[in-house]
Amino acid sequence: EAQVTQNPRYLITVTGKKLTVTCSQNMNHEYMSWYRQDPGLGLRQIYYSMNVEVTDKGDVPEGYKVSRKEKRNFPLILESPSPNQTSLYFCASSSTGLAVYEQYFGPGTRLTVT
Amino acid sequence: GQNIDQPTEMTATEGAIVQINCTYQTSGFNGLFWYQQHAGEAPTFLSYNVLDGLEEKGRFSSFLSRSKGYSYLLLKELQMKDSASYLCAVSDDPRGGGFKTIFGAGTRLFVKA
Numbered sequence: 001e002a003q004v005t006q007n008p009r010y011l012i013t014v015t016g017k018k019l020t021v022t023c024s025q026n027m028n029h030e031y032m033s034w035y036r037q038d039p040g041l042g043l044r045q046i047y048y049s050m051n052v053e054v055t056d057k058g059d060v061p062e063g064y065k066v067s068r069k070e071k072r073n074f075p076l077i078l079e080s081p082s083p084n085q086t087s088l089y090f091c092a093s094s095s096t097g098l099a100v101y102e103q104y105f106g107p108g109t110r111l112t113v114t
Numbered sequence: 115g116q117n118i119d120q121p122t123e124m125t126a127t128e129g130a131i132v133q134i135n136c137t138y139q140t141s142g143f144n145g146l147f148w149y150q151q152h153a154g155e156a157p158t159f160l161s162y163n164v165l166d167g168l169e170e171k172g173r174f175s176s177f178l179s180r181s182k183g184y185s186y187l188l189l190k191e192l193q194m195k196d197s198a199s200y201l202c203a204v205s206d207d208p209r210g211g212g213f214k215t216i217f218g219a220g221t222r223l224f225v226k227a
Contacts, residue, residue, distance in 0.1 A: 045216070082202065
């Protein structure tokens with residue numbers, strides 16, 4: 001089954017404790033992206049990757065890191081989480097040509113930072 | 115700046131037709147998407163417009179006017195299961211690569227019996 005998986009699905013942590021949210025897709029997509037979703041603000045892009053070793057900032061990259069060492073995986077790293085990073089996070093992937101096409105989203109990770 | 119506007123909420127009756135509008139201002143344009151998101155779930159793809167005009171897909175249609183920076187999603191024969199948020203998104207990259215995606219805040223649609 002074609003899918004995007006994220007782990008963990010739920011996470012409660014404390015300020016400053018480094019964490020990683022994993023994302024994996026089995027569709028051989030070149031493009032992967034991370035979004036956060038907050039009430040009233042919609043989905044905001046954090047980072048995206050056009051292929052292995054190629055990443056770029058979205059609209060809200062501060063406080064986050066990513067890496068793309070393999071095509072299927074795109075982990076999101078919070079080196080020193082803060083309460084304002086409490087949010088619902090989605091990973092997505094897509095094939096690309098002249099542009100990004102429809103994105104397939106993972107189930108989401110609900111993160112709470114206390 | 116970059117901005118995508120859509121109404122916050124709409125209510126419609128089962129069996130009716132509803133139109134959800136989206137206006138956008140972005141520094142580049144490589145296509146407009148509509149996604150559906152049920153409460154507590156991930157967004158799922160509905161439609162993609164890159165050229166002006168209407169794209170029809172079953173009960174759902176999407177229209178684009180690039181010169182006006184305007185799109186709408188038309189839902190026909192509304193069903194209770196259509197109660198969800200509808201997200202308008204633009205594929206935008208000022209460098210022309212088309213790989214950055216900007217979402218509107220979404221329109222919550224309530225379908226009543």
